[in-house]
Amino acid sequence: MALRTISAKNAAALDKDLMSAGAFSIDQLMELAGLSVSQAVFKLQPLSKGKRILVACGPGNNGGDGLVAARHLWQYGYQPTMYYPKQSKNELYQRLTKQLKDLNIPFTEDFDAALKQTDHVVDAIFGFSFSGEVREPFPKVIEALRDTKIPVLAVDAPSSWNIEGGPPESGPGKGFQPSALISLTAPKPLVKWFKGRHFIGGRFLNTEMAEKYGLDLPPYEGLDQVVEVNVEGLKL
């Protein structure tokens, strides 16, 4: 039995459903998604193994999840650094950014320099709504993520990967294979090509929505907002 996945189109429809019929606000969903991301980092990179986390955020919701994750990481005792070159004018992202600045979390514009001084990277650049071309300044960032030996946790998708088709055959993301992936709500079809450790997060799905979209309720345990799974979707 393979892990059931959700297409990019259905992932967008599910988000919309959660916020209309489901009555969730984006603030709520992003808080829980970002919290999941922070918990995956905690499991991948215990504080004792290095506290410096570089969080690369894109301009959309994927970046927003990274902003929330960074705040929780600070609360756990990590030292996050933000790379957020295309800051949205969206009010929610501005507030999430302010929350980080109030914690004196540094924002850098020099990704390469920051990468040399970190223990772990969170790739929150592009998520399930990505398609097409990687725009500036991200091509070099994705090349650096592809080439680094530092562990990378990708949020929802390794940035630049095609959501349905997986790794690109050309461009900066060709050969990019991050060490870990956290799929929010449900894995996307690209997971078929992914070779690292795989987590599922976003513990807010209900039975009805899972059925509607043909998904499994992930095998979360205890208080965890995240669960590591194998290729069959079973808890590791």
Add this chain to the structure above:
Amino acid sequence: MALRTISAKNAAALDKDLMSAGAFSIDQLMELAGLSVSQAVFKLQPLSKGKRILVACGPGNNGGDGLVAARHLWQYGYQPTMYYPKQSKNELYQRLTKQLKDLNIPFTEDFDAALKQTDHVVDAIFGFSFSGEVREPFPKVIEALRDTKIPVLAVDAPSSWNIEGGPPESGPGKGFQPSALISLTAPKPLVKWFKGRHFIGGRFLNTEMAEKYGLDLPPYEGLDQVVEVNVEGLKL
């Protein structure tokens, strides 16, 4: 060294500060507060000791925390039942209520009957903004909580207690001493009269706000959104 507390007036000012200068939304804060409450329940009442949780919600923010907590409890595998007799027309509370109804969580109007069929109670009736009189239909509910042998976790304050002065000298809450209390963000002065297990939750305070209001950053560990403390505020 005694645990540092925050007055009702300052708790209201801190909430306001978090939502203005701090740029948090009420959705975010309530999600994290309710998540803390659910984690305290998990620590007090492991699933193996009984899954039925009766959540009594008042008309304001304290009730909202209860609504969020119930959703997370369902996700952990508990069977929450809601007693929420004075449902607010506030849009946020209506959405939080819808989220519970989508999980088929029952809402009851008969508190006494529900109390006979539960393993644990969450008292989310009144919080730090309570003062004065206990209005209908809550006097009988508080009497029932006072008299029951079932464990009760009070959110922020045992309902009907005076925030600064502690247990009331008359009325339904006279002699009400719940088995556990979760103080959100920081303990209120009433904690001095409280004799049960004490948790702190709401892991979103930053150093600056803590200093401004003369508070300690609670000694959270790992991923916990909640910490059990002794009378000195040290982790148990």
